[in-house]
Amino acid sequence: MRFPVILENDHVINTQKQLLALVVKQRPVVSTNSSTSFSYKNNFNFSYEKRKDPSVIDDLGVGLLEFFNVIPSGILVVFPSNTLMDACKQSWNYSAGRIIQRMIESKNIYWECKNNSENTALMSDYRIKAK
Numbered sequence: 001m002r003f004p005v006i007l008e009n010d011h012v013i014n015t016q017k018q019l020l021a022l023v024v025k026q027r028p029v030v031s032t033n034s035s036t037s038f039s040y041k042n043n044f045n046f047s048y049e050k051r052k053d054p055s056v057i058d059d060l061g062v063g064l065l066e067f068f069n070v071i072p073s074g075i076l077v078v079f080p081s082n083t084l085m086d087a088c089k090q091s092w093n094y095s096a097g098r099i100i101q102r103m104i105e106s107k108n109i110y111w112e113c114k115n116n117s118e119n120t121a122l123m124s125d126y127r128i129k130a131k
Helices: 054-070 082-093 099-106 116-130
Strands: 026-030 038-043
Touching (some): 026 054, 082 099
16 A cells, blocks of 8 residues: 655664564563563553552563563653553652662663653653663
8 A cells, every 4th residue: 555645753773673562461570590581470451440550550660670671772661641651650659669760770761751842852862872
């Protein structure tokens, strides 16, 4: 199918060499025998009724930490809404497992901003650190 208009955006990475896209439907748990082998625990359920459940949000944060520990470079996490992203940030900030602190110790963290000019500055900083 041909499209009359093609939109292309500059990327901060080489998508042919530096991109692995995954949809994760369960919380990964790194195998104790291998740092690159995963088993899975708890299906993620971000339905309207469950998305504010602290255990669901904590599972997502701990699952991301598992990936942070085995993926050497950056990780891009996309949230379907700013509301969910804000709920996760708030929950992870106050979690008993120190989720947000452990994330920051492992990787540079960039959160999408609601203000476009702030996002421009954020992406500029990311480009510098990603090289």
